[in-house]
Amino acid sequence: MKRYLTILFIAMFCFASLAQKKDQKPEQSTINTENTIGAKVKGMKSFEGFFNFYYDEKQDKIFLIIDKFNTELLYVNSLPAGLGSNDIGLDRGQLGNERIVRFDRRGSKVLLIEPNYKYRAITDNQDERKAVEEAFAQSVLWGFKVEAEENGKVLVDASDFFLQDVHDVINTLKSAQQGTYSLDKSRSAFYMERTKSFPQNTEFEVILTFTGKPEGAYIRSVTPTPSSVTVRQHHSFVQLPDANYKPRKFDPRAGYFNMMYFDYATPISEPIEKRFITRHRLEKKDPSAKVSEPVEPIVYYLDRGTPEPIRSALLDGARWWNQAYEAAGYKDAFRVEMMPEGADPMDVRYNVIQWVHRSTRGWSYGASVTDPRTGEIIKGHVTLGSLRVRQDYLIAEGLLAPYEMGKPVSKEMEQMALARLRQLAAHEVGHTLGLAHSYASSTENLASVMDYPHPMATLNNGKISLSNAYDDKIGPWDKVAITYGYQDFADGVNEEEELNKIIQNSLKEGLTFLSDQDARPQGGSHPYAHLWDNGKDAAEELNRVLEIRTVALKNFGQNNIKPGTPMALLEEVLVPLYFAHRYQAEASVKLIGGLNYRYALRGDGQPVTEFVSPEVQSKALQSLLKAIAPSTLALPESILKNIPPRPIGYIRGREVIKTRTDLAFDPLGAVESAADLTLSLLMYPARATRLVEHNARDGKQPSLSSVLDIVFNATIKASPKDGYEGAVQITINDVVLNNLFKLSLAKEASLQARAIANLKISQLKQWLSDKTKGTTSETWRAHYSYALLRIDTFQNNPAEYKFENLLPPPPGQPIGNDFLSCSDN
Incomplete structure (x- = not known):
């Protein structure tokens, strides 16, 4: 009987247990273990490379296979198709952030984590490294849901990650006061023409549409329907370089940008901040040889959309840098070629020079993708504004008055504009090699292309010439800087001592490096570091520029515009001529209350600080007073009577003089603007x-x-x-x-x-x-x-007190088209 009851009890218990399990809902799980990756992606188009991924054409979705867990890689975003407005600043080819990231599996999710490389502990002590890592925040950039998995690989739907506004277009438009916009995913999609995978990098591109209420003139001027703004954004996952790159010590005298981090494992007797220069990896095949070929040359590629003769000018100018690498002991270490047909300029394997169009003239840039761990430049990316060559041509038209009836038009204007493009290409490429602005070089016989050069006009028998408007080569300072950054030292050589010798020898040759903060006219005080100036004596050069300006204004008239051009358009040519002295005046004003100094290190023999002499300041003040004298700022009657109000179809745009006279040209408004430039x-x-x-x-x-x-x-x-x-x-x-x-x-x-x-x-x-x-x-x-x-x-x-609203001058900077990274002239 007991046995029967026992069996009955067990049977009832089992039945109850089974019934309970039947009534229970299964645990919620996003992972279907029976759903393999192969089954999930069946029918999708596959892409193999650094990351394998699949494209579901029916749903317009990207499914990414993640098989590199806890492996660091580089994530870069960029803007391959922009707005075309310099004022808003969202240009074609604009690089965004570069970040070290890693994928971390957490249950049914995969996190994309950005570690904090600003704070480190360079030590073999794992606990010490962990203490620093845990002391400072990291960033989780995204969380992905696992769709399927097999053999250590997981499949995630990465569509929402790529279809986000990672380039921050929304806030850029808002900050520029162009309106409040939001991302409309119904009008956004993958751009598969530039979505690819290669062995060391995987590239994704999307079309994003932002909708909202436009509030500014800039967005209206460049968008066909301003309430719907469509651009493209690009994402790159890139294999990080190997550990064989050796960072080079930053020296403020050497002319480089720097990367910096804090190393908490540093002995207390040493600075915790560690600074290294940014540069490409370049090694000699034979480091002991005076001249050697490189292991791998640095190669830049020019945008195929660049027309002639601009194409040839940019190729020539960018190639100047090979002169500097030759001076550093390399043979054929730097090359510039045309972009291979079908290549993607956003692909991090290519150093690129892009020719970018905007609705107005604007800055050119030299930017880089840099390894945040070491400062190694992985990709150089130059953006050249296409309208600057036309602005340089306009400057030449104002100076030369070249359109005489019955006479052929001189080639001097085109030659001058192309000469400037050569210099510009060299300048912006220089930034992508790691070099900062070198603004004292114009006072040292054009020692560097990293300065901002003003076109050098000269008077020959009373006639203006532009035959030597710009330099045609790399300067001596550029050779010093490249040697400092790229010289490959043989084993056993004391690198720190050799680098210091390079700088000390340049100081003996009278070469000086001073950069952005020293050149700005508002608060700047340095007597030699200026923007768009010429000559060692700023005041003397101002007087010379004023003399050339006087001659050009005397000759100014119908010959400054082509036959058949509305007379009112004389004003466009007049503007850069009337304000031609503005930058040299900025240089001269810095002598007043000026302070001469260097980036001196203890023991290097450089002057630390010294006042600008009273005599020099007095001379500068007299030249500035000449620049605001009525005889200087009063336009001749011969000019005033030839500039009528604008005809129908021609508005008064941003490039002309602001007026208080409605439609009519305002000569006193011009005086007001010019005087305020100097007096302010x-x-x-x-x-x-x-x-x-x-x-x-x-x-x-x-x-x-x-x-x-x-x-x-x-x-x-x-x-x-x-x-x-x-x-x-x-x-x-x-x-x-x-x-x-x-x-x-x-x-x-x-x-x-x-x-x-x-x-x-x-x-x-x-x-x-x-x-x-x-x-x-x-x-x-x-x-x-x-x-x-x-x-x-x-x-x-x-x-x-309500101040008078003085009329602002037309845009000056960029004079012919860079606030920092590498925004430029």
Whole structure:
């Protein structure tokens, strides 16, 4: 009986257990173990390479096979098809971020993780490395759902990952105040023409459409339907280079960009920051030989869409760099060729020079894909704006007045524009070799193509010539920099000592490296590092440029435009000529309150700091006053009577002078813009503060008070002129007063600089009050009275004073087309 009950109990228990299991729902799982990868991708198009993947044409989806877990690789995004607006900044061929990433399997998910390479511990101690890794955040870029798996491989649907706005178009449009947009996936798709897989890299490209309400003129000017903006974005997964690359020490004197990280395993006696230059990998076949072929040359490829004669000019200019590599002991180490037909410029295997079109002229760039671990450049990518050659041609038209009736048009303009393109190609390629701007080189006999060159016009028997407008070769500094970065030292050679010798020898030859922060005109103080200047003496060169400008304006007229061109379009040619002195004026103004210095290291023998001499500053101030003199800024009547309002079909665009005269050309508006270019820099807060400080330290240095008095004597207090020149003089005086008010309120200036500016305002008030009483000219009495009213209004409530909105000049930078990485001229 007991046995029977036992058997019955067991049977009932088993039945209950089975019933319970039958009623239970199975555990939720995204993995179907019976669903193999082969079954899942059946009928899809396969791609084999670094990563294998499948394309489901019916659903427009990418299924990615991940078989490289916990293996680091490089992930790069880019913009192969852009907007065509320099102002927005989303150009064709624009590189995005490069990131070290790895795939990490976590249950039913695969995470794409970006480790934090900014903070490291370079040590064999695993616990020490782990301590640093856990101290700083990593980033998970995406989470993928596992669709199938077999033999250690997993299949994921990567479609949403690739169809995201990884290039941040939405925020770029918003920041540029062009509207609020969102990604419309119903109008987005894979671009399979450029979705491929190779042995060491896998490339994906997508068409993305952003919809929204356009709010700016820039987006309207380049998009057929501005509420629907379609671009292409590109994703690259790239095998990282091997560990045989040796990083090279960064030296601020050597002319390179640097990569930096913090090494927490560093002894406490050494700096924790580690800095290395960015450069391509280049090795000699025989490092002990004075001249050797490379193991692998550096090869750049030019965009096949570049037309002639531009194509030949760009090939020539980019190839200049082989001269520098030869000086470093290499034979045929640098080549430039045409892009292979059918090759993708976004493919990281190609260093590219792209010819990019925009709706307006704009910057050219030299960017790179760089290994964040070491600074090794994997891909150089140059973007050259196609409209800059036309701007250079326009500059030449203004200087040469070449269209005489019945005479053939000179080739000098085209030759000058192509010469600039050669220099530009060399310049931007230089950035992709790792080189930074070298802005002192124009004062050292054109020592580097990494400077910004202004076209060198000369006077021969009273006639302007552009035959030597630009240099035609690599400079001596470029050879020094390439030797520092790329020299391959034989075993047993002390590399650090040899690198220092390279720099020390260049210093003995009088070569100097100074870069971006030293050249900017607003707060810059260096007497030799400038943008778009020429010559060692900035003030002397300004006087020379003004002389050439005077000759060109005297000759200016119908011969500056082609027969059959609307006369109103003379203004386009006039603009770069009228403002031709602007950059040399920027160079000269930096001498005022100037400080000469170098990137000196202890013991290298370079000067550390020294004031610019009072004599040089006085000379510079006189040249600047000449640049804002009425005789300089007043346009001749022969020009004014030949520029009518624009005919139907021709709007006043951004490249012409802003006006207060509606449709008519405004010569006084031109004066206002030109005067403010110089005076706003002369009274810049940092410059005023330095004048106060330098004079306090050395009484021989000019004071802020003395500089302002000299300016007032040459402008507001100068003998009043009649007629048109008097109107020009009054316009300049108004600009002086406006900038004086701004200086007195500038929070960036020192209190003493502001105090001096306020004292000068009170002194001018008394002078104007006396002058008004003794002036018989109604025009000048009105000017003096209104200046007094402006001062009274300002002094009664400075905080609420509404400054005059002075007319801005037409765009200057880029003069013929680079804020940092490698944005350029």
